[in-house]
Amino acid sequence: MTVLDLKATEQIATREAFGDEIVELGRNNKNILVVDADIGSSCKTTKFMNEFPKQHINVGIAEQNAAGLAAGLATTGKIPFVSTYAVFGSLRMAEQIRQEICYPNLNVKIACSHGGLTPANDGGSHQAIEDMGVLRTIPNMTVIMGADYYSTRKLVKQASEMHGAVYLRFTRDKVPVIYDENETFEIGKAKQLRNGKDVALIANGDTVHLALQAAEILESKGVSAQLLDMHTIKPIDKEAVLECIEIGNIVTVEDHNIINGLGSAVSEIVAEQGKGKVRRIGVQDRFGESAPYDKLLEINGITVENIVNTAEEML
Amino acid sequence: MDSMTVERLKEKAIQLRETAVTMVYKAQSGHPGGSLSAADFVTALYFKEMNVNPEDPNWAERDRFVLSKGHVAPIQYAALAHKGFVPLEMINTLREYGSPFQGHPDSKKCPGVDISTGSLGQGLSCAVGMALGGKLDEKAYRVFAVVGDGECQEGQIWEAAQSAVKYELDNLVVFIDDNGLQIDGTTEEVMPNHDLEKKFQAFGFETKRIDGHSMEEIVDTLDEVREAKNGKPKCIVCNTVKGKGVSYMENVVGWHGKAPNEEQYKLAMEELAGGLHA
CATH class of the missing domain: 3.40.50.970 (Thiamin diphosphate (ThDP)-binding fold, Pyr/PP domains)
Known part of the structure; x- marks a missing residue:
């Protein structure tokens, strides 16, 4: 794609x-x-x-x-x-x-x-x-x-x-805008944006473009990152998550509380498989406040830099 | 349409009461008080007024019935069973695993239940949506909603009421079962409703207050309402007695959600066999 x-x-x-x-x-x-x-x-x-x-x-x-x-x-x-x-x-x-x-x-x-x-x-x-x-x-x-x-x-x-x-x-x-207008999507089926073997980034919504940039930076550093756009968090694409578990290291990214959103949904599958590691990036169980959007993301660590660092820490 | 005389409707209302109390007795759980207060107008709706077909419960042209006070499911189930939507012997399965007769109405499980209810204050919104859907499609069906008086303490009832008026839903008829009691006491003690008829009137409904246990008044009112295609939703506030027809349940707060024991059940059946007293 x-x-x-x-x-x-x-x-x-x-x-x-x-x-x-x-x-x-x-x-x-x-x-x-x-x-x-x-x-x-x-x-x-x-x-x-x-x-x-x-x-x-x-x-x-x-x-x-x-x-x-x-x-x-x-x-x-x-x-x-x-x-x-x-x-x-x-x-x-x-x-x-x-x-x-x-x-x-x-x-x-x-x-x-x-x-x-x-x-x-x-x-x-x-x-x-x-x-x-x-x-x-x-x-x-x-x-x-x-x-x-x-x-x-x-x-x-x-x-x-x-x-x-x-x-x-x-x-x-x-x-x-990250997709071509002719791109197709299926509810319940993750969109794979990149193939990788060292770490898997699973993002959704307005954080997908951040994960995309992070994946490119990781690539430049010699880290091969799989990237999924998990637009549907329920029903979640279990097959796609299982593939990420085979890679072993998973970083989830979302503009949502880290409790019970995408990161939790992915972690549930990982826990049941009994293998693989997950780190969750998202809103740190705290309310928002008035601020520029980028500032709010930064406060919560929902940044390209933090995605890159988190991925590297897992390796 | 099954059109019964007033006398036959009175007999039918007794029969539905007997069935509802029997269901709660057999289940040893359920809500007899409000089932009995709503029995007479529910009977008139199912056995005279509503255009429904037990052979085809989802018939697109049918009149709709929404039991917003969903806990009084036994009286609706009694009507559905006697009307032929569900085999009569199923009345013995109230609240059992796999039964169409769930603790509160479940449209997925029970033929003739147009929408699931049970969380108070929500059914009237659904009835408004059904009536609006009928208007949009220029269908002739009407929607009947049964709302409890205690339930009118929920704000959503009034959100629904204002939308019924805005969209001129004269195909919507709301029955208020104004029995004056709720779980924690009288509505007067818990949260006074004041005059529900005036409230609905102020919202723009065409309203009437009647004796909810007079089959004559119920039938006459339904005749009036049927003719009134004037752009106004209708609200019939019914003065009722919680537990009506079983002396020891009448106006007693404790019979909101309690099953009779064997002795009480026998007494209830004996009293109901004698008909309603004034």
């Missing part, structure tokens, strides 16, 4: 990918609905609303109702995408998702902007660092975060085509 030159590429927030893709989906399937909870302009659903007003519902600032109402719509054959911020979509709506969407196994998608530390200047109240972990523990739920604009569009489309609850997490802030 081709990975674009990061220095030459543009930067686009993945919430834009959702906003663009949902319009395509809504045009082709009148059962695709968007359920907004007031913040549509921020979640990039305005284009959809303008183009398909009959497929657009706005419940106002009432996320719990958004989830329950979407469940009711799904029982009538609709495919509702509930759109809000990740903090609200995972936590304010958590029990409604559990009781009325996942327990009855209904076809509702939860599409959330402001994932991880990406609403950087909004501060800790709006930075969702627990969302994927919370939702990962609910049966019948699929949990996804695309790495860039094009992968996110593809994954949103695939989510619309599968039955069941899917949590889709997007960035508020801009992230580099």
Whole structure:
């Protein structure tokens, strides 16, 4: 596969990918609905609303109702995408998702902007660092975060085509485009960006480009790094993780609490295999704060430098 | 549509009460109090009003029923069993492994359950979504939701209510089982609801308060509501008695979620056989 030159590429927030893709989906399937909870302009659903007003519902600032109402719509054959911020979509709506969407196994998608530390200047109240972990523990739920604009569009489309609850997490802030627009993605199947034999880097979402840069630096230092974009953390691609276990050293990277996110999901497989070592890079079980996005990543060690150092320490 | 006379509906409501109490007795667990307070309007819905087909429980044109106060599942199960959605002998399996009759309604396991409920405050949102789905597809079906009075302490009920009004869901009919009791005491003690009819009215519902144990009033109200295609969702607040029909359960907080023993069960069956007293 081709990975674009990061220095030459543009930067686009993945919430834009959702906003663009949902319009395509809504045009082709009148059962695709968007359920907004007031913040549509921020979640990039305005284009959809303008183009398909009959497929657009706005419940106002009432996320719990958004989830329950979407469940009711799904029982009538609709495919509702509930759109809000990740903090609200995972936590304010958590029990409604559990009781009325996942327990009855209904076809509702939860599409959330402001994932991880990406609403950087909004501060800790709006930075969702627990969302994927919370939702990962609910049966019948699929949990996804695309790495860039094009992968996110593809994954949103695939989510619309599968039955069941899917949590889709997007960035508020801009992230580099790393994939060619013709690249293909499959929910539940890791994207292998590099082959390697010394260390395996497993990243997702807005950290994939950091891991990619780290892999290149490692290469220049004579360390061969495998690199996976684990866009789906549930169901996780166990086969791909098993391959990494054969390499022996695994570094996970995520813009999420190191508790119960990608690193935990990988560690569960590693622990059950009884071999392989894992080091987790991610939010250090601390709330965020208002700061430039890069600063927040740095505070938590979610940096190219730390990925390189961590990988080297394991060798 | 199975259309029964008021007298037959009254008999049917007794039969459903007997079945619900029997289910809880056999299981030695479950919620008899609220099952009995909701029995009369649930009977009217299943045996007169709702357009449902036990042969085809997921029929797209059916009326929907959402038991937002999901713990009173025994009364819905009794209706489903007597209506033919589930074989009647299954009533002996309440809360057993593999039973369609889970502790709280499970749409994956029980034919005729339109959505799983059991966590209070959430069902009305689902009913709103179903009614909205019907409007979007220009279907004629209606959605009936049964909401407890204690449950109206949940904020989400009011989120759902405002959205029902915004989307002009006159195909939504909400029954409030206003029995005045909840687990920790009277609603007045625990968290006063004040006048639920006025609250729903203020939100923009068309409302009416009735005697929830008068089959005549229930049937008349359903007749009125059926004709009112005026862009307003409907809310029927029912004055009810928790435990209605079994004297020692009536208005007693302790019978919210408790099973009768053998002696109590026999007494309940004897009393119910004599019909409801005023």
